[in-house]
Amino acid sequence: MSAAGASRPYALAAGRASGAGLSMHTLITASAAPVAIEATPAEWQTVLRWCTGPGVAVAEIAARLGMCLAPTRALLAELEACGLVTCQEPVSADQLADIEILRRVRRGLEAI
Secondary structure: OOHHHHHHHHHHOOOOOOOOOOOOOOEEEEOOOHHHHHOOOHHHHHHHHHOOOOOEEHHHHHHHHOOOHHHHHHHHHHHHHOOOEEEEOOOOHHHOOOHHHHHHHHHHHHHO
């Protein structure tokens, strides 16, 4: 990889090293109107198009861009700061429903 190729991911993130609050599992969803998307740099537009549906994980965006996680997180943090995306942490194990409650709901539905 050339020196220019090695610096490209950091150039896309405009030299920012922030984004530490985003994990590789954080889900990204575009929140901008199509008109706002067209006024952004080409790389931003690509990411915003990928994230128009359900959330896309930071790791998947990094893989699609061919970038390391650090500059990808910085890029996504910039998009969030501009109000173009929303970031949501995935549900943690302690937030999941108790399996017994799910079993009772299932039994109740089967009884109908």
